[in-house]
Amino acid sequence: MKISKMVSDIPASPTLSITAKVGALKAQGQDVIGFSAGEPDFDTPEHIKEAAIKALRQGKTKYTPAGGTIELKEAICSRTRNDYKLDVGPDNVIISCGAKHSLFNLCLTIFEPGDEVICICPYWVSYPPIIKIAGATPVIIDTTTTDFRLYADQVKEAITKRTKGIIINSPSNPTGMMYGKDELEKIAEICLENDITIISDDIYQKLVFDGASFFSIAALSPEVAEKTFIIHGVSKTYAMTGWRIGYCIGNPEAIKAMTRLQSQSTSNPTSIAQEASMAALTSDQSLAEAMRKTFEGRRNIMVSKLKEIPGLDIIEPDGTFYCFPSIKGLMDRFDGANTFANFLLDNALVAVVPGEGFGSKEHIRVSFATSEDNIIKGLERIKQALT
Ligand SMILES: Cc1ncc(COP(=O)(O)O)c(C=O)c1O
Structure with missing residues (x-):
């Protein structure tokens, strides 16, 4: 074959x-x-499983809107407003079959052949393949020589006329490194100056140690938020990797286009898993x-x-x-x-x-x-x- x-x-x-x-x-x-x-x-957790069982019993076993239920979108918005102090509504959200799927939809929607997308090495294994599937080229910044710290100057050096995006993953898989607010501020400024879309993969947002507080680049200012897509999901925070619910928050026009793409590929993520995710996000944490x-x-x-x-x-x-x-x-x-x-x-x-x-x-x-x-x-x- x-x-x-x-x-x-x-x-x-x-x-x-x-x-x-x-x-x-x-x-x-x-x-x-x-x-x-x-x-x-x-x-x-048991109460999340119970929510899924209840959904099954209530017959919530049919197609949902391709980009996810309005109820789960509202729950995601409420959590995002609370955690990020960002004013987002359901039009800013798509729910997919895992954060990986949201990222996949996003890259296919906003990148094309000839574009360059900056990845920070060590990077999550799926970033370069997904960028390549979108026809774009990953450009790698090596942080193995800077103790996994990312400096704005490194980003500056990696930028060319073709640079369209950068993926920030903090805390990072695989290094566990969190980037400081000061450096993120400088990086965001460079991105705004060069019209570069920021993808902030915040899937490990809730898994930070030593009393540190998580800080997302998206939360820096309304201007930065407008240039940023947040990738997130329930897999890591709520031990729900098999349920396959992730989401992307960002520009409504791009979210609408991603939803079209999703409607012609997987359609909605599983209805029961969406109900369970709602319980995860809205219940006692x-x-x-x-x-x-x-x-x-x-x-x-x-x-x-x-x-x-x-x-x-x-x-x-x-x-x-x-x-x-x-x-x-x-x-x-x-x-x-x-x-x-x-x-x-x-x-x-x-x-x-x-x-x-x-x-x-x-x-x-x-x-x-x-x-x-x-x-x-x-x-x-x-x-x-x-x-
Ligand atoms: C950095 C990062 N982003 C995204 C994902 C995807 O998570 P999900 O299970 O929601 O697809 C993972 C999973 O390993 C990850 O480590």
């Missing part, structure tokens, strides 16, 4: 591939410790906060244990559920993160995600979306395997 050039060029998501490999090994009875998960290990707190405790353990492993170098993540240690100190033994990750799976039965998919062969992503016991046991195994 001839496969189109566009699809032939798309790599499978490396994070999902590793997770599948770990699942297969576990099914064979192998005692694998998985540090590869890109999702909370908690179950979806204490369960989400409890999960965040647990992640923070695990982050502390993981960082301190990683520091004990010779050859690894770790910058403490400000948020998310990932550490992204450097393996530079081991490069005399391994020619890159892929080889190292395979070594760990074969010799320590520990699964990590190699950094290549995030743009760095000198790092691995180690997820702490697993129990404290697993963290301690898994990192001990890595230490043993290396000595």
Whole structure:
């Protein structure tokens, strides 16, 4: 079968591939410790599941408007007004089958061949492929040499006449880094000057540590908000990765066009999942906060244990559920993160995600979306395997 050039060029998501490999090994009875998960290990809170069951019983099992129900859009607006102090209405919102789908719709709607879109490396694995599917070219800013900090000067240098967009992901998958308000201000100014659309992927908004407050570039000023699309969803905050509900907030004209695209592809995201997401967004947030707190405790353990492993170098993540240690100190033994990750799976039965998919062969992503016991046991195994 001839496969189109566009699809032939798309790599499978490396994070999902590793997770599948770990699942297969576990099914064979192998005692694998998985540090590869890109999702909370908690179950979806009971009241959210109950909302879905209620929706089923009430017969909310039909098509909804292609861009999502007005009720869920209102709930998203209310949360956004509260969290971002942004004045948004339902016309600013599209609900899709996950944040990834919203981002996909957005890139196909606003970028085209010849456009350049800036991504900050280490980047989430799906940014470059999605930009390429839209026919545009990803332009990479490397922050592995600046301790994952992003400076406005780096953005300035990356801009050409073709630059149409920049994707900001703070806190970041895979580094856990949060960008400061001062630097975001300078970056936003550069974007306004150069007519560059900002995509702010805020999916980890609620997973920040050490009492820090999350700050989105979209919240800087009405002018910046107008140039920004927020990508968000319920997956990470409410342990709802399988429900597939994400959303995009931004310019109404673009949202309308994205909705047309969605109406000719997936149509609406699942009606029952939309009802469950409404419960997630509008109910008491204490369960989400409890999960965040647990992640923070695990982050502390993981960082301190990683520091004990010779050859690894770790910058403490400000948020998310990932550490992204450097393996530079081991490069005399391994020619890159892929080889190292395979070594760990074969010799320590520990699964990590190699950094290549995030743009760095000198790092691995180690997820702490697993129990404290697993963290301690898994990192001990890595230490043993290396000595
Ligand atoms: C940075 C980032 N953006 C978006 C997504 C997509 O999330 P969703 O499950 O809502 O599609 C992920 C998931 O891993 C992510 O890490």
